[in-house]
Amino acid sequence: MKAWLRLSTLCAVLIIVGCNTANNQQKPEEEVNGEETQEDSSTEQMLEDDEAEQEGKSEGVENNEDFLAVEDEFTKEFLVDTDVEPGFHQMRGKLDGFEMVIPENGIISDLLHDIENDAIETLIYTFNNFSERKLHDVKLMYYKKYPEEVKQNYLNVFKTEVGFDGEYQYAEANVLEMYYGSFENEDKYGPYMRYFGYLFAEDRNQAISYTHTAMCQGGEECSLSLEEEAEVAEKLMYSIRLLEQ
Template identity: 60%
Template sequence: MTNEGENPQQPNGEETPNDQNGNNEEPLEQDLGQAAEDEFTREFLVSTEEEEEGFYRMRGELGGFEMLIPKDALISDLLHAIENQKGETLIYTMNNDLEKKQHDVQVMYMGQYPEGTEHNYLNVFKREMGFDGDFSYTEINDLEAHYGSLEYVDDYGPVIKYFGYLFSKEKDQAISFVFGAFCQGEEECVIDLEEESKLAEKIMNSIRLK
């Protein structure tokens, strides 16, 4: 039994760690986010250390591409497919229940495509997106990126799509990228074009082909 004002000691006479720190609270567990906690999604993460705040780096199963993935995004095994060990399709989703909106990101990776057919792929991609404008062009990570965006309203509210087709400068590799932001069900929400475009660009600009 200790006298009043004395610190309790361990049997060896040393002070307990909690007494040294001046509190008895347990250390807080790190919030890894759903991407690291979900078994299937975690298989795609390069590391469970955030590359930058709020984002991990992920790698496709074929090893052909890498990109950022928000820490609370999820990949469903139903939304992932490998084709002939040369192509890979993957979709990850993020739900923001507080703001009543959802995001999804879809990529389609081609490990090899016929040389000189870039223009054909871009035309098909443009039709799939329902886009009748001209693509913008930039170069990122040794990739030639053709991209655009759409803003419209569907039965549930505002929708923003940001999309791009990226071709490797060095190899006959390519990847398409489609980012969508929309309201959850019939709940009202705010979809801001500038804000969502910044997020979409950040993710698209992180893509690297291996």
């Protein structure tokens, strides 16, 4: 499980670095409609090229901000309803064991999805808030069946995995027993907020763990509010349903 967390972080960093590198490498002279800008162009042509360049940059920003789940081939395989509520879709795991809402710009990586022995499904997706320079990373681990006697062990190991040494809060919703918590911290990449929960079906031995991390993109300055970020994370967690097999 720790290996998946490292992979998730690596993926997020690669996405961030890629975006930042692309932004930093914009040149004054760019290709316009597939042709290089010529130094000896007329003034009129230069003005037209400048306008085209600015339009291209604007379109690029919009494409980055609005890259949607329905535009990603792998993510589309998980979507079961794209008209749940404004800004959200309904997704289902490949083992047909759980459903939840996913932000419309949530992207599931095929490199960070795994099914083990047709019984355990690990899924990680990310979504961005470009205007506030934030990246959200969500990890789910679904268990089709777990031994009841190891339930407490699952909870203890999970706290170590997410880096939490406090006590769980408890709630019941959606026919689930929910053990959850949240905290703020900072590492070499900057501040981050982590909201997490372990959810157990009340009437059968199904379970799913949920870890939501919000962080600043690429070390950029941004403001992280535990209350605000936890509200987003809580909405997603409370949308989780475990499906009867």
